Amino acid sequence: EDQVTQSPEALRLQEGESSSLNCSYTVSGLRGLFWYRQDPGKGPEFLFTLYSAGEEKEKERLKATLTKKESFLHITAPKPEDSATYLCAVQTYRDNYGQNFVFGPGTRLSVLP
């Protein structure tokens, strides 16, 4: 069974204190790994797609990396506006229509001023 776990469950950082969020996955064959940001009361906002081990993507203070078993979302010098829940999801080769996007439970990030 395909599984996605995320750690830590919650993370509190001081403004400017860099850190990383982890997404570990167990799948039969990875078609893609996706990172999302979700603000309270809103739908998830797409951030990155990673397709193969060694791939990296960057956007402002965020950088996503991928290995064969996990992905990291690195946050450099975070600001309070980076506070949100970060979700990762995987799609496998058993999934022909995206019907089996397996989402992790998320990491709730709080950045204090």
Next chain:
Amino acid sequence: SQTIHQWPATLVQPVGSPLSLECTVEGTSNPNLYWYRQAAGRGLQLLFYSVGIGQISSEVPQNLSASRPQDRQFILSSKKLLLSDSGFYLCAWSGGVGQPQHFGDGTRLSIL
């Protein structure tokens, strides 16, 4: 650019009443469409997906149904709501296999 609209944003309904939530996508054709439910502090649960007009697949047996009357319109319905139907409902679209899903802003449904 593509946009997804979902309404209403919040809804309070009595037990036993019907439900209709609507989702429309603009700026793309033949999208894959999805309905999810997100319980507080929990992950996203896929309810229905559709790869074309009139084509609906259900992932979880439940009190809800979905329909796709037009290419870019997806509707979530119920004939009689249960207390357990409360939650945050999200509609999403994707361009195809290997493509990310893009979400609407959701509907907060409370059943009284």
